[in-house]
Amino acid sequence: MKPEEYAWRQLQTHAAAQLRRGFADRVLRAARGPQDETWRQLQAHAGAQLRPGFAARVLRAARQIPGVPSLRDQFAFSAATVALCVLTVVFIHSRSVRLEDERNLAGWEQLADEVQDLVHYR
């Protein structure tokens, strides 16, 4: 055997020794991809994560959590909020206008009294 041929054989032997047992089987399984049985195992494992009484717990939780308000309810709530805000603004505005008027009136009355006093002294 020629030295280079021997070296190639050595290399081949070393490389082949790196392959773990069952290599061909693993390659075939990888090439085929996951089989239905594997998907079934996945589903069985997931199903086993559900504690007994799952359905009853879901129904109880569905009853306890308040439902999402309907679009109509949301509109009604928005309209009521807007109306409350408008009423508050109108109330505050009219009150401040009335107070301002009363203050002005008091000022004018005081001025009129002072003018009358002045006329009286003359």
Added chain:
Amino acid sequence: MEPTSPNALADLVRLAQRGDEAAQHELIVSYQHRVAGFVYAMTGRSDYVEDLAQQVFIKMIRALDRLQAPAQFESWLFRLARNTCIDQLRRQKLRRIFIPFGEEHENIAEPAGAVGTEELDALRHALAQLRPQDRALLALVQEGRSHAEIAEILSTSVAAVKARLHRAREHLREHYQPDHET
């Protein structure tokens, strides 16, 4: 466990729509394992399965009266499941942006062999490498949904479903290594 015929299923759904609790209970029991499997395929996390499956079924009960065609219940249910899982994965991603230190706590991979056989570990590993949309696609196929139903669930065309499914299967096969050590 499941209603034996499409008609029986449609009748059961109609009863549940009218608020019959026994019918709602039967629907949950009939589909809980399949929904759990779907959730697990989507998230790869055993500890998410019960919470997410519960969310799916609560949504189902709440929205059941809006389902126009009881015969399409299964497609509708798996659309709810898909959307719930994708929302959860998005929330998880967002949370990671805002709480970077939480990442290592959130992604504790289940050790190899902890959940089953070498094949199951390989499938979990391969699914984890795919985009959530592709995982959903493969899980829906495993659920026995037709291409037309999947197209409806994903709001896309049958041709697009076929093309995406082909790519998703290729990717899954690329990452599926039964001797993979996670």
